[in-house]
Amino acid sequence: MADETQKPKEDKAEKKEAAPGIMVLAGIMIAGAFLSSFLTAKFMAPSGGGNPAVKEAGKDPGSIPTKDKAKEKTIYYKLGEFIVNLSNKEATRYLKTDITMEVKDAKEIDKAIKEKEAIYRDTILEKLSGYTTQQLGLPDGKKNMKQEIISSIADLDPDIKVVNIYFNALMMQ
Numbered sequence: 001m002a003d004e005t006q007k008p009k010e011d012k013a014e015k016k017e018a019a020p021g022i023m024v025l026a027g028i029m030i031a032g033a034f035l036s037s038f039l040t041a042k043f044m045a046p047s048g049g050g051n052p053a054v055k056e057a058g059k060d061p062g063s064i065p066t067k068d069k070a071k072e073k074t075i076y077y078k079l080g081e082f083i084v085n086l087s088n089k090e091a092t093r094y095l096k097t098d099i100t101m102e103v104k105d106a107k108e109i110d111k112a113i114k115e116k117e118a119i120y121r122d123t124i125l126e127k128l129s130g131y132t133t134q135q136l137g138l139p140d141g142k143k144n145m146k147q148e149i150i151s152s153i154a155d156l157d158p159d160i161k162v163v164n165i166y167f168n169a170l171m172m173q
C-alpha cells in the first residue's frame with residue numbers, strides 16, 4: 001500500500017521535468033515563426049515606399065525591364081479590375097481582368113493620370129467589350145487588345161506615353 005501512494009508522486013515529478021522541455025520547444029517554435037515572418041517580409045515584400053501601385057522601373061526586383069533603362073524611365077500605374085460583357089452573339093460571355101499601365105515618367109505624371117483615370121477606364125471598358133472570346137482566344141488576340149488600348153489612350157492624351165499594358169489577371173467565361 002505504501003508503494004501505491006508513492007507512484008502518484010513520481011508521476012507528478014515526471015510531469016514537472018517534462019514541462020521545461022515543452023516550454024523550450026514552444027519557445028523555439030515561436031522564435032522560428034518570428035524569424036520566418038521577418039525573412040519573408042524582408043526578402044519577399046515589394047521594395048520601395050509610397051503608393052504600391054506606382055513604382056519606378058528598375059527599382060522593383062519584379063519589374064519588367066524596359067529596352068533602354070538609362071534613357072527611358074517608366075512608372076507602373078495600376079488601373080484596377082475590369083469586368084465587361086463580351087460581344088459574343090451566341091451566348092452571354094464576360095471578361096474579368098486586372099490591368100496595369102506602364103508609362104514614361106514625366107513631371108507630375110501620377111497627378112495627370114489620376115485626374116483622367118475615369119476617362120482611361122471608360123475607354124478601356126469600351127475596347128474590352130468590343131471583343132469576342134474567339135478573338136481573344138487567337139494567338140495574337142490579347143496582343144492586339146493591348147495595342148488597341150495603348151493607341152486609344154494616346155489619342156485621348158498625347159502627353160501620356162504608354163509603353164505597355166499588363167494583364168495581371170485575365171479570365172473569360
